[in-house]
Each structure stands twice: as C-alpha cells, then as structure tokens.
Amino acid sequence: MNDTNQMIGILKTLMVSDNYPIASPVVPDTMADLMRKPAPTEWDKTKRGVFADIQRLVLKRQDYVNMLKIMDGLEYNGLTLYGMTQTENGEPAWSNIYIRNIYTRDNDIYVDPNLTNKLVIGEDGMSVFVYSPKDDCFQIRDKASTDYVIETHATFGDLLASVIDTVK
Numbered sequence: 001m002n003d004t005n006q007m008i009g010i011l012k013t014l015m016v017s018d019n020y021p022i023a024s025p026v027v028p029d030t031m032a033d034l035m036r037k038p039a040p041t042e043w044d045k046t047k048r049g050v051f052a053d054i055q056r057l058v059l060k061r062q063d064y065v066n067m068l069k070i071m072d073g074l075e076y077n078g079l080t081l082y083g084m085t086q087t088e089n090g091e092p093a094w095s096n097i098y099i100r101n102i103y104t105r106d107n108d109i110y111v112d113p114n115l116t117n118k119l120v121i122g123e124d125g126m127s128v129f130v131y132s133p134k135d136d137c138f139q140i141r142d143k144a145s146t147d148y149v150i151e152t153h154a155t156f157g158d159l160l161a162s163v164i165d166t167v168k
Helices: 004-017 028-036 045-060 062-070 097-105 156-167
Strands: 074-076 079-081 119-123 127-132 137-142 149-153
Touching: 004 062, 004 074, 004 156, 028 045, 028 062, 045 062, 045 097, 045 119, 062 156, 079 156, 097 119, 137 156, 149 156
Parallel strands: none
Antiparallel strands: 074 079, 079 119, 119 127, 127 137, 137 149
C-alpha cells in the first residue's frame, strides 16, 4: 500500500524540477463546507448527483482528501488530476472535478454509460481515472473504451504510484 502523501511528494518534486506550477491546497473552510452542506436545491438532478458523489468521495476517502490538503489537483507531463477550486479568469478551470463530471454525465454529444455512476477524478492521454463509489475503489480505465478497466486500486496512493510511473 502506497502512502498518498509520499506519492504527492514525488509528484511535487517532479513538477518543481520541471518548472510546472503547483496548485495551492484547498482552503480548509471550503473543504469543511463541501463535507457538510447539501447541494443547492435549485440545481438539476445531474448537478446534485455529481455534488453528492464528490461529497461521498471526500467524506469516505481520507487518502484522496490528503492530496487536496497538499495541492488542489495537478497537471504534469500529460497527467491531470482534477482540482476542486481552481479558477481561470474567475470561472472554474477546465480541470475542475465538478465541471468535468457534469460534462461526463450531461452533454449534447455523448454520455458514456460506463462513467455515469463513477466519479472521474483525472486523466492522461490514454486513460481516465475514476472513483467507483459502489466498489469503493479507484480505477484506471481505457479512455477510448471506458468499459475496459486497466487497473483497480484499493487506495488513492496505489493509483498515484501507478500513474507516477507513466510520467517519470
């Protein structure tokens, strides 16, 4: 079992050595609000569902929350782990976990049935990284054929250890 903090430390070291920006951690008050407040009632069913799944993830998986306490997602060498609060020009960044999951579950082009009950937490050129609430595990799935699970990991640290090998 790989320690999430250790894996994030390795990623931070790689990012610093290659001059990639490091996102600030999620502010503790923001994290506390996410953990205890319900989604706004005026949101539609899809948006509330995504919010509830993100809330389940941060309530259930301290190993994932540890990353958010260190950095709010990351982009490095083709690897993206979606953040919670990063913005660009006052709007949520394209790599916002909430925005990415709304798009995954509700868009005009294609809604992937293999991802609608998963929480997409990141990606690289060939894969998507998801949290499966039903199975309480992290998965690496093929990006082109998302029904194919490449790897399953019991911990977020184990997932990170696997993806770190692809960006070194």
